[in-house]
Amino acid sequence: FSTNGMAGWLKKEADIMGTRIVVELYHQDPAVAQQGVQTVLAEMRRIDAAMSPFIDSSELSLVNREAAQQPVKISAELFRLLRRANRVSTLTHGAFDITFASVGYLYDYRRGIRPDDEQRARATTLVNYHQLQLNEVQQTVHFVKSGMRIDLGGIAKGYAVDRCMELLEQLDIHNALVRAGGDSRVSGERWGRPWSIGVRDPRDREGVVAVIPLVDVAVSTSGDYERFFERDGVRYHHIINPRTGDSARELQSATIIGSDATTTDALSTSVFVLGLQDGMKLINRLPGIDAILVDNHGALHYSNDLEPARNLHSGVNGPSP
Ligand code: ADP
Ligand code: MG
Ligand code: MG
DSSP: OBOTTSTTEEEEEEEETTEEEEEEEEOSSHHHHHHHHHHHHHHHHHHHHHHOTTOTTSHHHHHHHHTTTSOEEOOHHHHHHHHHHHHHHHHTTTSSOGGGHHHHTTOBTTTTBOOOHHHHHHHHTTOOGGGEEEETTTTEEEESSTTOOOOOTTTHHHHHHHHHHHHHHHTTOOEEEEEETTEEEEESOBTTBOEEEEEEETTEEEEEEEEEEESSOEEEEEETTSSEEEETTEEEESOEETTTTEEOOSEEEEEEEESOHHHHHHHHHHHHHHHHHHHHHHHHHSTTOEEEEEETTSOEEEOGGGGGGHHHHTTOOSOOO
């Protein structure tokens, strides 16, 4: 552990959930601070073990194997998250849809593999959250069509971040940052100043296009630069338009700010699919939610409530230390 030269502060990074986890927090009792860090890492591992599609023994994998044959009884936690995912699908008219995986699994971004047009068209008929039935009484999930799959990659990291922040609050830790890849949430302050997060330049690994000061909020970014390959000048990346089964291509990145990371995570993926016009329209009618979008030409767009802060952000070259 590094102490950053200030007693009571701890920072730790780890690779869990297929991404980089960062936890940075303060407690005046160093033992409690240590416990906070360990609690976050353990919670991330617990959620990964339950919700990863890459772990055969995960509850999610079980659902994908069996839910087309018969309704599968699942844990209260997974049930709640599936219900929440379906609510975001309703809100976004299906731009967010965890059944995207019915076609999404045909892509392998590391190996540069994608379905041909016919495979893609066939698999896309399986993508539809209405075909994912949740039975509240039985706490079961059922796939209406065989071949369907679900994947929580667009919401589970945000959910994990929220869970970790709750656990830290219970440990009496009120100044913290928890990040899982592109999903972050902060509480309190960092060394007496607001936390801040840089919005990455989608086309420059080192560049930052905006810096946002944060007080007790969550921030999520979805970008087309996280996992992708290029073929014939076309970028194939991990955010899928459920209508086409192909990568969504209206934006380079979508950053959403809100009060909890489950919401901002799901909405960043949603807005990335919806694109500039429809995405911004949605964000501007949701109270307490803001957005910074980078369009296809690299231009920045702010939601209405952030517009006054625009000048503050532009021209800043990096996040404060
Ligand atoms: P990150 O993985 O960097 O956090 P996102 O939060 O945008 O980025 O999540 C992208 C992931 O969301 C994809 O890897 C995939 O698992 C999932 N996903 C892709 N398209 C959709 C979609 N239309 N609806 C819901 N989830 C999606
Ligand atoms: Mg997301
Ligand atoms: Mg995410």
